[in-house]
Amino acid sequence: MKYEILKNKIIIHSKEDFNPQHILECGQIFAYEKNGVNYRVYSAAYSAEIIEREKCYEIITERPSYFENFFDLDTDYSDIKRKLSSFEILKKPIEFGHGIRILKNDLFEVLVSFIISANNNIKRIQKIINALKQECTGGKAFPSQQQLLRLSVEDFYRIGLGYRAPQLYKALRQFDESELASWRNLPTKELRTKLISLSGVGPKVADCVLLFGFSRKDVFPVDTWINKMYNLYFPPLSDREKIRNNLVSTFGDLSGYAQQYLFYYQRSSEKE
Numbered sequence: 001m002k003y004e005i006l007k008n009k010i011i012i013h014s015k016e017d018f019n020p021q022h023i024l025e026c027g028q029i030f031a032y033e034k035n036g037v038n039y040r041v042y043s044a045a046y047s048a049e050i051i052e053r054e055k056c057y058e059i060i061t062e063r064p065s066y067f068e069n070f071f072d073l074d075t076d077y078s079d080i081k082r083k084l085s086s087f088e089i090l091k092k093p094i095e096f097g098h099g100i101r102i103l104k105n106d107l108f109e110v111l112v113s114f115i116i117s118a119n120n121n122i123k124r125i126q127k128i129i130n131a132l133k134q135e136c137t138g139g140k141a142f143p144s145q146q147q148l149l150r151l152s153v154e155d156f157y158r159i160g161l162g163y164r165a166p167q168l169y170k171a172l173r174q175f176d177e178s179e180l181a182s183w184r185n186l187p188t189k190e191l192r193t194k195l196i197s198l199s200g201v202g203p204k205v206a207d208c209v210l211l212f213g214f215s216r217k218d219v220f221p222v223d224t225w226i227n228k229m230y231n232l233y234f235p236p237l238s239d240r241e242k243i244r245n246n247l248v249s250t251f252g253d254l255s256g257y258a259q260q261y262l263f264y265y266q267r268s269s270e271k272e
Contacts, residue, residue, distance in 0.1 A: 003073055010059040010068060017077045018057060019099020020050040026100055026264040028212045030113055030125045031142070043070055044106040045141035072104050080257050087251070089233050090258060093265035100260050103212060107180045109142045110213035115168050115200040116161065117208070124160070131159045145177035167200030174198050188216050203241060217256035220247040225266045226259065 002013040012018045020039045024032045031042040039050045048061035048070075061067050068074075081098070084090045117125050129142075135151065136143035149172055156165035175198065183191055188210065195206040207221035220226070222240045230243045237243050251258040 001073060001077065003068075005064045005068060008060065008062055008064065010061070010064050010071075010073070012057040012059065012073075013055070015055075015057065016098055018071070018073075018101060019097075020052075020057065022097045022099040022264065023071070023101050023103065026097065026260050027122075027267070028103055028208075028260070029105060030117070030122060030129055031109075042142070043067075043103075044109060069104055072101055075101070077101060080254065084251075084254055084258055084261070087258070090261055093261040096268065097261050097264040100264060102215070102217075102256060102260060104215060105212060106142065107213045108145060108177045111180070111195075111198075111201075111209050112142075112148070112168065112172075114205045114208045114212075115171055115198075116164060118164060118200060118202065118205055120164075128160045135159060145172060148172055164200060170199035171201065184214060188218055191216070192219070203244070207244070211256045211259070218248060218253050220244050220251070220255040220259045221263075222247070223263070225263050225270070228270070229262055229266045 001017045003018075004011050004013075020041075021037075024034075024039055024041060029041070029043075033040045037052045041048055041050065043066075046061065046063045046066050048059050048063075048067045051058045051060060059067055059071070077100075081094050085094055113125070113129060116128050120128075130139070132143055132148070133139050133141065135155070136147040148168075151159075151169075153165050153169045156168055161168060183194065186194065191214065192203075192206050192210060195201050195209055196203060201209070204221050204223055207219045210216040210219045211221060222230075222244045226247075227240060227243065230237065230247070234243075234246065237246070247258070248255045
């Protein structure tokens with residue numbers, strides 16, 4: 001994909017492989033705002049505004065190198081889409097969500113955000129995350145582990161986490177934020193087991209953290225939308241772990257990409 005980095009912006013010259021609506025509204029991130037056709041996205045302590053021009057997108061930010069990596073701009077999505085298009089089930093989803101890119105977001109932010117996301121809707125997740133940021137950093141950045149450790153279970157209830165309040169409180173005491181980067185060295189299966197051992201992290205949340213935090217593409221998060229999709233196009237199953245394993249066997253190391261195209265298409269189609 002052709003792009004260029006200037007002092008305070010990135011110019012994306014390929015709209016076919018980059019679309020902010022597809023990227024930000026496909027379920028992988030909650031810290032963003034939409035203003036007409038433009039977006040502002042937040043990650044860790046940084047932000048960027050994405051502006052649509054006639055023939056390009058401009059990513060306006062003081063940290064262009066951070067967002068070059070964040071949007072994974074060096075990965076060849078044209079080649080990924082070409083490979084996945086050999087599966088008939090993916091042809092329409094890829095055409096529909098052609099501008100999806102899987103983000104490389106802050107690991108700690110991803111883990112906490114997806115614990116909050118369990119059995120939750122996007123607007124409520126965004127409200128909770130914004131409240132946490134306001135409580136801990138005055139809204140300026142996603143809180144660190146040390147900042148969140150200062151909050152009580154009652155604080156989490158007050159902020160709106162509901163039954164997730166004690167889960168997040170406990171999870172924050174089961175690992176150290178500084179250790180997360182070293183977990184990248186673990187095989188996917190071992191890392192998945194380690195994540196599931198944390199309070200509030202089930203199989204689906206673990207797979208989301210693996211995909212959106214650890215950039216593991218050999219996983220396939222299964223939620224309500226993927227469950228519906230699977231039972232429309234494959235021999236019916238009710239066991240989501242079996243559904244997950246069957247989809248990983250089908251798509252292999254491209255599973256994470258396939259999941260995003262299928263999830264975004266299925267959810268958008270149902271809404272329409």
